[in-house]
Amino acid sequence: MLDSVPSFATLVSELAKLPGIGRKTASRLAFFILKQPPEQAEALAAAIKSLKEKVRFCSHCFQMTEHDFCSICMDPRRDGSLLCIVEEPQDVVAIERSRSFQGLYHVLHGALSPLDGIGPDALKIPELKKRLMDGSVKEVIIATNFNVKGETTALYLARLIRPLNVRVTRLAHGIPLGSDLEYIDEATVGRAVTARQEF
Amino acid sequence: MLDSVPSFATLVSELAKLPGIGRKTASRLAFFILKQPPEQAEALAAAIKSLKEKVRFCSHCFQMTEHDFCSICMDPRRDGSLLCIVEEPQDVVAIERSRSFQGLYHVLHGALSPLDGIGPDALKIPELKKRLMDGSVKEVIIATNFNVKGETTALYLARLIRPLNVRVTRLAHGIPLGSDLEYIDEATVGRAVTARQEF
Numbered sequence: 001m002l003d004s005v006p007s008f009a010t011l012v013s014e015l016a017k018l019p020g021i022g023r024k025t026a027s028r029l030a031f032f033i034l035k036q037p038p039e040q041a042e043a044l045a046a047a048i049k050s051l052k053e054k055v056r057f058c059s060h061c062f063q064m065t066e067h068d069f070c071s072i073c074m075d076p077r078r079d080g081s082l083l084c085i086v087e088e089p090q091d092v093v094a095i096e097r098s099r100s101f102q103g104l105y106h107v108l109h110g111a112l113s114p115l116d117g118i119g120p121d122a123l124k125i126p127e128l129k130k131r132l133m134d135g136s137v138k139e140v141i142i143a144t145n146f147n148v149k150g151e152t153t154a155l156y157l158a159r160l161i162r163p164l165n166v167r168v169t170r171l172a173h174g175i176p177l178g179s180d181l182e183y184i185d186e187a188t189v190g191r192a193v194t195a196r197q198e199f
Numbered sequence: 200m201l202d203s204v205p206s207f208a209t210l211v212s213e214l215a216k217l218p219g220i221g222r223k224t225a226s227r228l229a230f231f232i233l234k235q236p237p238e239q240a241e242a243l244a245a246a247i248k249s250l251k252e253k254v255r256f257c258s259h260c261f262q263m264t265e266h267d268f269c270s271i272c273m274d275p276r277r278d279g280s281l282l283c284i285v286e287e288p289q290d291v292v293a294i295e296r297s298r299s300f301q302g303l304y305h306v307l308h309g310a311l312s313p314l315d316g317i318g319p320d321a322l323k324i325p326e327l328k329k330r331l332m333d334g335s336v337k338e339v340i341i342a343t344n345f346n347v348k349g350e351t352t353a354l355y356l357a358r359l360i361r362p363l364n365v366r367v368t369r370l371a372h373g374i375p376l377g378s379d380l381e382y383i384d385e386a387t388v389g390r391a392v393t394a395r396q397e398f
Binding site: 004017027028040047052070071 | 203239241292
């Protein structure tokens with residue numbers, strides 16, 4: 001049936017390429033778009049095109065921006081001696097949401113993954129080295145993810161940065177706020193006990 | 200942070216209007232689109248536009264098509280004496296997938312809902328009446344959904360069609376294939392007992 005309506009089938013295929021969207025959901029979305037007024041579908045299509053046309057990455061920290069530099073790098077109130085290294089632009093959003101950090105960022109655009117052929121030069125690591133050269137950064141907070149790739153990247157970066165006489169820290173492990181202890185995995189509880197703090 | 204990248208914020212808002220997509224998923228999708236090659240985002244935007252430009256509804260049965268009539272209405276092998284009435288275009292897809300029906304369809308584009316101001320004239324019911332006038336249809340299968348609106352619509356249609364000397368049937372209720380009896384709700388089991396068939 002759907003073969004006879006190629007533009008519908010094409011949209012389903014394109015939507016199904018998005019993460020977490022299977023063919024069933026894609027088809028449901030396509031039927032929804034079909035029922036919407038044309039302006040609404042037009043607005044969605046235009047927003048997708050506009051994103052790709054306007055968004056670039058900050059020449060300094062590689063966070064997304066519509067200008068040469070991002071709003072954080074341009075903000076004179078931010079502390080240039082503190083640098084937080086993250087894997088992806090969305091990680092910057094997560095840390096900014098916490099309102100706990102007033103320094104600058106460096107977005108790697110990925111994590112090291114030798115098996116996939118992703119080495120330091122495939123990430124923004126050469127740019128990071130250059131950035132650290134002028135001596136203005138006093139502390140680097142490594143905020144890569146806490147999985148195998150993220151930890152590998154963190155180790156690599158720590159070894160790279162320490163000789164430059166820069167303090168290297170990592171986000172703290174521990175019990176998430178508002179958690180019931182009994183539901184937290186034993187490795188996390190173990191780390192929280194070891195890293196216990198004065199009350 | 201995201202306020203400083205308006206084209207990103209706009210795409211998140213547009214994606215969040217889709218059914219089942221909240222702001223978190225919308226943001227994940229937008230970041231994914233940002234990372235894709237431009238051709239890929241372009242293809243998605245073009246597919247959305249093309250859907251709205253090319254897809255119309257069959258002048259006969261109101262199923263979607265890219266021509267004046269849909270592929271089912273144009274197929275001479277289909278039995279014009281059997282007419283299946285459904286609420287939405289996706290219902291036609293569901294029945295076609297079952298390969299159990301060789302007649303034609305009539306898509307209402309909704310169900311009666313007096314409280315929302317949706318009466319017969321807001322649906323394709325006047326067009327249905329006209330279609331039944333020429334006497335070629337011998338049986339109408341009402342395949343509206345089995346919820347309050349769908350059942351209301353089914354009752355309304357049955358009363359409308361019976362005086363025209365056309366057989367009116369409804370999809371059978373019963374136990375879904377492959378089910379464990381103990382997990383089926385009692386109303387369905389009750390209907391299946393009442394409507395039991397010779398083995």
